[in-house]
Amino acid sequence: xxxxxxxxxxxxxxxxxxxxxxxxxxxxxxxxxxxxxxxxxxxxxxxxxxxxxxxxxxxxxxxxxxxxxxxxxxxxxxxxxxxxxxxxxxxxxxxxxxxxxxxxxxxxxxxxxxxxxxxxxxxxxxxxxxxxxxxxxxxxxxxxxxxxxxxxxxxxxxxxxxxxxxxxxxxxxxxxxxxxxxxxxxxxxxxxxxxxxxxxxxxxxxxxxxxxxxxxxxxxxxxxxxxxxxxxxxxxxxxxxxxxxxxxxxxxxxxxxxxxxxxxxxxxxxxxxxxxxxxxxxxxxxxxxxxxxxxxxxxxxxxxxxxxxxxxxxxxxxxxxxxxxxxxxxxxxxxxxxxxxxxxxxxxxxxxxxxxxxxxxxxxxxxxxxxxxxxxxxxxx
Numbered sequence: 001x002x003x004x005x006x007x008x009x010x011x012x013x014x015x016x017x018x019x020x021x022x023x024x025x026x027x028x029x030x031x032x033x034x035x036x037x038x039x040x041x042x043x044x045x046x047x048x049x050x051x052x053x054x055x056x057x058x059x060x061x062x063x064x065x066x067x068x069x070x071x072x073x074x075x076x077x078x079x080x081x082x083x084x085x086x087x088x089x090x091x092x093x094x095x096x097x098x099x100x101x102x103x104x105x106x107x108x109x110x111x112x113x114x115x116x117x118x119x120x121x122x123x124x125x126x127x128x129x130x131x132x133x134x135x136x137x138x139x140x141x142x143x144x145x146x147x148x149x150x151x152x153x154x155x156x157x158x159x160x161x162x163x164x165x166x167x168x169x170x171x172x173x174x175x176x177x178x179x180x181x182x183x184x185x186x187x188x189x190x191x192x193x194x195x196x197x198x199x200x201x202x203x204x205x206x207x208x209x210x211x212x213x214x215x216x217x218x219x220x221x222x223x224x225x226x227x228x229x230x231x232x233x234x235x236x237x238x239x240x241x242x243x244x245x246x247x248x249x250x251x252x253x254x255x256x257x258x259x260x261x262x263x264x265x266x267x268x269x270x271x272x273x274x275x276x277x278x279x280x281x282x283x284x285x286x287x288x289x290x291x292x293x294x295x296x297x298x299x300x301x302x303x304x305x306x307x308x309x310x311x312x313x314x315x316x317x318x319x320x321x322x323x324x325x326x327x328x329x330x331x332x333x334x335x336x337x338x339x340x341x342x343x344x345x346x347x348x349x350x351x352x353x354x355x356x357x358x359x360x361x362x363x364x365x366x367x368x369x370x371x372x373x374x375x376x377x378x379x380x381x
Contacts, residue, residue, distance in 0.1 A: 002103060002123050003115035004051065004095055007031030008038050009247075011267050011297060012139060012176075012197055013115055017044050019369035020376060028106050030099060047106070049099040051091060084149030092118045111135055111379055114170075117142040117163055124166045133379045136170040137195075141180050144289035146224045164188050172375045179293030179316045195372050198300040201364040202271065205306040208353040212278025214241030215310070215342055218270050219298050222249030224291065226283040226312065231257045232335035237342055243277060245270075267301075274305040279327070279345055282311035286332040295320060302326070303363045308352035310341045324363065325355030 007013045007029060017027050021043035029040065034048035100122060108130035114123035115137045127134035143159040164187050167173055173192045175181050181192045215237070217230060221244060234242035235258055243260045265273060274280050280302035284291040292314045299320065302309045309327035311317045318329055328341035345352055 001027060001029045001031075001113040001115060002099065002119040003029070003031045004092060004118045005031065005115065006033045007046070008033075008035055009267075010115075011199075012137075014040055015200075015365055015369065016137070016195070016372055017041075019365075019372055023373045023376065025376060028109070030102055030106065032095065047102055049095060049102055051095045085147070085152045085155065088147070088149070089155075096122045108132065111376070113137060115139065117159070120163065120166050124169055127169070134170040135375075135379075136167045136173045138167075138173060138175040138180065138184065140176075141183060141290040141293055144183075146285065146288040146291060148223060160187065171379055174372065174375070177293055177295040177316045178319075180290075183289070183293065193371055193375055195368045196295055196300065196363070197297045198363050198365045198368045199297075199304040201360055201366065202304050202306070205357065205360075206275065208306060208350070209278060211349060212308075212346060214243055214277035215279045215281055216243045216245060216274055216277040217281040217283065217298075218245045218274065218301070219296070220249065221246045221254075222252045224285050224287065226285045226332050227254055229333055229335050229338055230281065230283060231255065231259050233338040233342065234259045236335065236339040240342070240346075241277065245273060270301060271305040274302060274307045278307060278349075279342065280305070280307050280309045282309050282317065284312045284314060284317075284332060286312070286314060292316070299326070300363055303356055303359050306353065306356055306360070308345050308349065308356055310338065310345055313337075320363075324359035325352060326359060327352045327356075 001013065001017060003010065003013055005013065013029065017029055018041050021027055021041055025043070027044045028047065029044060030047045030049060032049060032051050034046055038046060040046060103122060103126050107126060109132055111133045112123045112127040113135040114120040116139050120136055124134055142163060143156045167189055173184060173189050174195045175184060175192060176195070176197055178194055181194050184192045221227065230242065231254065238258055241260060242258065243262055245262045245264055247264055262273065280298060282296055282298045284294060284296070286292065293316050295316050299309060299311065299317065303326065309321065311321050311327065311329055312332045313329040314332070321327060321329060328345045330341040331337040
């Protein structure tokens with residue numbers, strides 16, 4: 001497996017590697033910025049390749065009332081906006097260059113599993129050298145994401161074509177939702193299978209309280225998560241609590257207003273935090289096709305914890321939330337809509353907690369990992 005993400009915190013990669021090892025496969029995972037001594041489990045080894053921070057300031061955090069002005073600052077911001085796409089591409093390319101000898105030393109292997117497009121070229125190169133099977137795991141609709149910096153329509157169009165040319169060499173393509181799978185098939189990829197970002201089913205979910213105590217956003221804190229709308233709605237929801245918990249993207253600034261923060265916790269510890277507050281926020285902006293077709297980890301983590309959600313009313317999220325009666329929906333960018341959705345979930349709390357508990361029988365990792373393991377059995381066969 002090859003990934004440019006910090007795999008110690010990438011729950012999809014960790015779950016996939018563990019499931020494949022349990023099925024009898026031996027794995028070597030090459031990722032980014034792996035902590036010293038980090039282990040995934042038996043049958044899995046891990047290797048790390050670092051990536052430069054580049055344009056990042058390194059002083060990320062949530063700033064209340066933050067606002068530097070002046071001509072020099074405006075020029076710096078414009079330069080960053082202009083250069084950011086090129087910088088992003090160069091940073092990813094530099095990582096692939098640094099990772100190439102590490103990948104070469106790990107082989108030959110039977111299967112090269114590329115996590116996301118930014119490892120696909122490297123994976124395809126070594127799969128061909130070793131006559132190995134190539135697997136492409138598309139965590140996102142890569143060239144349809146909302147990205148900071150200047151618009152790049154030509155880069156996106158070329159990238160989609162190049163992605164298909166490389167991914168067409170793969171024996172199987174995995175992705176995270178039916179919507180993204182259909183989009184990839186429409187672009188010419190034949191064998192696309194859905195492995196959702198579900199979690200292992202919890203052994204013991206305590207009974208839900210009669211009413212929730214608050215609203216928890218547990219995830220990455222950054223652009224595209226519709227967090228300004230969350231802050232605006234929090235003011236209307238007082239004294240009902242709104243809480244953020246998660247890592248903050250470098251250079252992201254947000255005036256939190258009445259929103260509380262709690263320290264970031266491990267993936268397994270998030271369950272108790274979600275149950276403490278009682279409602280999980282699954283927010284995204286309606287600014288790109290990737291968001292419209294996404295099924296974020298947060299949705300399935302709420303199911304594991306037995307907690308209803310208030311989710312952005314986007315096509316894939318709407319389909320799952322309404323099918324399983326997991327909670328309420330709100331219009332992205334509309335604070336009043338978010339406020340109304342939260343109040344509706346509070347007023348109908350027992351209905352949604354019942355829906356979440358029933359959904360756990362279907363929306364769990366045992367179901368999705370079976371798809372992954374079966375595909376690898378096909379490769380072996």
